[in-house]
Amino acid sequence: MIRLWNRSLTARFVAIMLLALAFSQGVSFLLSLDERGQALGHAAKTEFLSRAASVAQLLESTPPAQRQEILRASGTSYSRFWVTPGFPADAAAWREDARSRLAQPLPTVASLAASGGTPDDAAPPARAEAEMAASTPDLPPWVEMPASAWPLSRPAKFLHLDDANGMGLTVRLNDGSWLCSAFGKKIVNSLWSSQSLLSLGVTALVLSISAAFIARWMTRPMRRLAVAAEALGRGESVEPLPERGPEDIRQAAVAFNRMQARLQRFVEDRTRMLAAIGHDLRTPITSLRLRTEFVADDETREKMLATLDELRAMTEATLAFSREQAAEEPTRHVDLTALVESLCDDLVELGHEVDVAEAPRIGYRCRADALRRAVRNLVENAVRYGERARVAVHSRPAAIEIVVEDDGPGIPAETMERVFAPFFRLEDSRNRETGGIGLGLSIARNVVRHHGGDVTLVNTGAGLRAVISLPHASPSGGLDGGEGKAGARFAAWRGQGSPRPKPAAV
Structure with a gap:
């Protein structure tokens, strides 16, 4: 994750947008949590009052003999109904009675039929009854609730069973008795439902796609600038941005x-x-x-x-x-391996001892004539001063290498860099009579450095090794079409289409 953060500006932009979404959702959750709890509590109270009013009207419109069945049938997993002869003035005692009734399970239909209406076999107890077992001594007593505050056109008495969502109500019926109602439903005040999580996930996905598209669009000029800077550093002619x-x-x-x-x-x-x-x-x-x-x-x-x-x-x-x-010279795609092999073949035909190792095809974007001259200078130096040349092309993870080795005496370590200076010649370790004027290595390094690479020399003990290191082509400048097109382009550049002849034995 850290690697992706450090590598991609798009990943950073998407991560920042997701963090902003998470922060905004968290703030929205905190602000909405209390409001949602109040709304749920108000809805539960409205439901409780409406159900109590309906039970009161039903009891007043039916014969007294059927009241017990109506009261049992009206009970739910979180509410109970019963009738008392008079007003329960003792609020604390009434709360204890309400809690015990809520703790009792509701009778099933089969048990009522078997026992003639007496609760025998019961369903599982309600969720919130056990949580209200402990009394709360500081709760207020009965509060007068006017007729305008609930569905019936008569006043009622209201109280809280606990400091959460438990409620109680009693209202006088037409015959002078009092209907008592207790409510103990546990309200789950949570915004993290499956629907909200799905909505948040879809929002995050859409936001991530949009952020990635915007980041890619915003960084396109920067990528174009990076490609142009890389091409300019390799000596290519770049169109103005x-x-x-x-x-x-x-x-x-x-x-x-x-x-x-x-x-x-x-x-x-x-x-x-x-x-x-x-x-x-x-x-x-x-x-x-x-x-x-x-x-x-x-x-x-x-x-x-x-x-x-x-x-x-x-x-x-x-x-x-x-x-x-x-x-x-324009920059173009060539088969680098074919370029080196054809150069070595030309030198073999001229009578030089040059051996080139077989190598896989390597497509490369370069100035072919200039790079060919650089390689030729190194190979000719190896033949002139080291009797023979061994050439190999390797594609390393860090760079593409063209290695030229000879069997000569090598060069002193203190002059390893001086030999690249223009017109510099070694008189002791190199034969001056057969040498040039001292521009070969200078030209070779200049050409390779214009391609973004470098030329290094190493004494192997059995001769001298010259290594041309070329950077891999950038993503925008890779070899189009693979080996076949590269070989065809190089063959057209060289002026021949026949396969490479094998070098003469050395």
Whole structure:
């Protein structure tokens, strides 16, 4: 539950809405509980008075010989009726008598027929009679109840049997006797019935669905911003976000669009600067080369010409690098495994010892040409300095890895990061005569980092291991169509549709 709370804004919104519902229902319950109890008590009293008035009218309209049967038939599980010759002035004694009568079970029809009207076999006792067994000494005596307060057009006497819902009433009949009525029904004042619980559950369900829909709708711009930020961090060209919606969302979209424009302008300015520097260096290099031809000392002239050649190669490499940076390659879905395998096959055909391990198809969204060049630089370095290259592609839980191993001497630990600097070359551990100008690793790391990953080097003891770590594609940028479409796209990009040939034995 805590994990879901920390992970999803929708879950938080739904939980807050449900807590608000529970709080409002609790307050409503507390406010309605007393009002409901009063309403139930008033309804019970009205029922009791109406039934007592009906019994009084029935007794006055029937012969006296039938009164006992009428009184027995009128009793219920929570009420009793009996007749006394005179008014029961002693309220305490009358309460005790009423409680004892309520505690006695009602006779069944079969027992009355067998005993000739005498209660013999009885039904189970009422619910509230035993609870009124203890007398309450501070209860008030009989209270005069006017004729306007109940259905009969004559006054009556009323009292409470206990401090809860027990009631008693006595009214004078036409023949001078008094009808006594006792009521002891227990009123359950609870709002948590099955119907209320069902209503609360349906309300919570509807509220949860509505809250989830509203939260998803409100967070859609934030998800779009997160996807765009992830794509921008991977070097993709992102369309400007729509600057609409609430003020907070609109300001976030405006800030993101401005940030993207500034980053793109910064990269373009840097690329143009590198291209301008490389282009402007051509003229002085050519001029120096012409002047070097007039140097009399042959040894000095050759050294100067070698230095100028190296400077020219670095300038050309800088120009090539800046041109590739300036060229915008679109991001697309490719089969990463097929990309690496085809590259290794091309190097095998050129006579290099490259072995690539079989791997499952891995779809990936990237700039295929740039990533291919990065992998090629690492494989060529492994072949050049380590005699042979072993390449493998793995899909790890944390990232996708392209591993290139060689059998070379490795590199010193203190220069593990320096080798990624532009134009840096190792003269002791690497053969400078067969090497390039020191841009291969720099270009490889730059390309991979533009994809959101990184390149790391590790000495294995038997050689050097270079690992390209690429983040898994985001949910919005996954490989559509699976392995088949990815392979077809890559085959079209490579310009061939035939299966991959097996590498030559090494």
